[in-house]
C-alpha cells in the first residue's frame with residue numbers, strides 16, 4: 001500500500017471523495033445543492049481534470065477539446081438509440097470513440113508545438129463543428145440536435161424484451177438516472193477520473209510529461225521520443241473529454257453541435273487556469289466556480305437587478321441597473337473575462353496559488369521562530 | 381603498445397549557415413577510453429561540431445560514425461540511446477522539477493528506452509532508480525540539494541547536476557561543452573577530479589574547454605579549431621609546442 005499510493009496522495013484522494021459526495025449538503029446554503037447544477041459540476045470537473053493532463057502536465061495548450069466532448073455526447077446518444085438505454089455501454093462507447101478521434105487529431109496536431117499546435121487544434125475543432133452542421137447531419141441531426149425517440153431500435157433492450165412507453169431516458173440497471181441518482185452517477189465518474197489523474201501525475205509517465213513541459217529539448221537528448229508521450233497525454237485528455245460529454249448526454253440526452261464550439265473549448269482553458277494549471281484539484285475548483293457563477297449570473301435579468309438596486313434613488317438605481325445588466329444574463333461572459341484577466345495578472349498560478357500563499361502566510365505567523373532556510377525552495 | 385581503437389569518427393564534415401562556413405572539412409577520430417579535448421577561440425565552431433555529432437544539426441556534407449553505426453540522419457533520442465550523452469554550454473535541465481527527478485529521468489531513459497507507458501505505477505516504487513540517482517548526486521556532491529527545484533540552483537550547480545544527468549546513463553561517449561564555465565576555482569577542481577574518476581572507468585570523452593589548466597590535466601589528445609578548421613591536433617605537449625596554435629589561440633590567452 002505504501003508504494004501504491006503515498007500518504008499525502010491517499011489523504012488528498014479521500015478528502016476529495018468526501019467533499020464531492022457531500023456536495024448536496026455543503027452546497028445547499030449557497031443555493032447550489034440541486035441535482036441539475038451538481039451534475040454539471042461533476043461533468044465539467046471531469047473535463048477540466050482531463051484537460052489538465054495535456055495542458056497542465058505536458059504543456060500543450062489545446063483550443064479544440066470541446067470537439068472530443070461533443071463526440072462523446074454524440075457517441076453516447078447513438079449508443080442509447082442503437083444499443084440500449086443503459087448508461088454504462090454508452091460511457092464505454094463514448095470513451096473509445098473520442099479516444100480514437102483524439103488519436104487521429106492528436107497525431108496531426110502534435111507535428112507542431114507551441115502556438116502552432118494550439119491553432120491546429122482550434123482549426124480541427126471548428127472543422128468538426130461545421131461538419132456536424134453540414135455533411136455529418138445524418139449522424140448529428142444538425143441544428144435540431146440528436147435525441148432519443150420511441151422509434152429507436154435499441155437492439156440490446158429489444159433482445160432483452162424490454163419495452164418502453166413515453167419518452168425514453170437513460171438508465172442504470174433499470175433505474176432512471178435523473179435527479180440525485182444522476183448526480184451520484186456522475187460523481188462516481190469524477191472520483192474515478194480524479195483517481196486516475198492522480199495516479200498518472202505520480203507515475204514515471206507523469207514525470208516524463210512534466211519534463212516535456214519543462215524542457216522538451218533535454219528530453220530528446222536524454223533518449224526519449226517525446227512524440228508518443230505527448231500523443232498519449234492528448235488521447236487520455238480526449239477520452240476524459242469524451243467521458244464528460246457522454247455524462248452530459250446521460251443527464252440530458254439531447255446532443256447538439258454547440259457543445260463543440262470554440263467558446264466551449266475556451267471555457268475549459270479558463271477553468272484550468274483559474275483553478276491552477278498543473279495542480280490536481282485546481283482545475284476541478286475552476287470548473288465548479290465557473291459553473292456556479294454562470295448559473296447565478298446568467299439567470300439574472302433587468303427585473304431582478306431593478307429590485308436589487310431599488311434602495312437607491314430612482315435615477316441612480318436606473319443607472320446601476322443599466323451598468324450591471326451588461327455583466328449578467330447573456331453578458332455573464334463579460335464578468336468571466338474580467339475575472340479571468342484579474343486572476344492571470346495578480347494570481348498567475350490560479351486559485352491554488354492563492355491557497356498556497358495563504359497557507360504559507362499562516363505557517364509563517366504560526367511559527368515565527370522557524371529559521372528561514374536561505375533560498376532553499378522545495379520542489380512542487 | 382598503443383593500438384588505435386577509434387570509437388567516434390567525424391568524417392569530412394562540413395556545416396554551412398548560409399554564407400558562414402562554420403565547419404570546414406572536419407576529420408576527427410576519437411579513441412576508445414580517451415579524453416579528447418577541442419580548444420579554439422569563440423565562434424570557432426566547437427559547439428556546432430557537438431551539435432552535428434548528437435543530431436541537433438545535420439551536416440551539410442560528410443558523416444559521423446560511432447562504433448560502426450552511422451549517426452548522421454538519426455534522431456537525437458536514437459543517438460542518445462546508442463550511448464552518447466552531452467553536457468551543454470548553457471545547461472539544459474528540467475528547471476521546474478526537483479534535482480532528484482532531474483537525475484532520475486535519464487536513468488529511466490536508460491532502463492526503459494525511448495518510450496514506455498508506465499502510468500499506473502507509482503514513482504515511489506522506483507526505489508532502485510531513486511537509489512541510483514541519490515548515489516550519483518553524492519558523487520557530484522549535491523545530495524543535500526536533491527529536493528530543490530533545479531531552476532533555483534546556482535549556475536555551477538546546474539552544470540554539476542547536468543553532468544550527473546549524463547553520467548547516470550553510463551554513456552559510452554560523453555560530450556562536454558565547457559563543463560566548468562561559470563564555476564568557482566574550487567568547483568572546477570572538484571569537477572576535474574570527478575572527470576578523472578570517470579576516465580579511470582574507461583568512458584570516452586570529448587571535452588570543449590577554455591580553461592587550459594583543465595585541458596592539460598585531463599586530455600590525452602587535443603584538436604585545435606579555428607574558423608571552422610582543425611589547425612592542429614596531437615598530444616598536449618605537441619599542441620603546446622605548435623607555433624600555429626600559439627599564434628591562433630594560446631598566445632592570446634596566456
Ligand SMILES: Nc1ncnc2c1ncn2[C@@H]1O[C@H](COP(=O)(O)OP(=O)(O)O)[C@@H](O)[C@H]1O
Nearest residue numbers: 397400402420421422423424425426427428429
Ligand atoms: N544554428 C545556427 N545558425 C546560424 N549560425 C550559427 C548557428 N550555430 C552557430 N552558428 C554560428 O557558427 C559559428 C560557430 O559557433 P559555435 O559552434 O557556437 O562556436 P564555439 O566554438 O564558440 O562553440 C558562430 O559564428 C555562430 O554564430
Ligand SMILES: [Mg+2]
Nearest residue numbers: 426427428469
Ligand atoms: Mg560554444
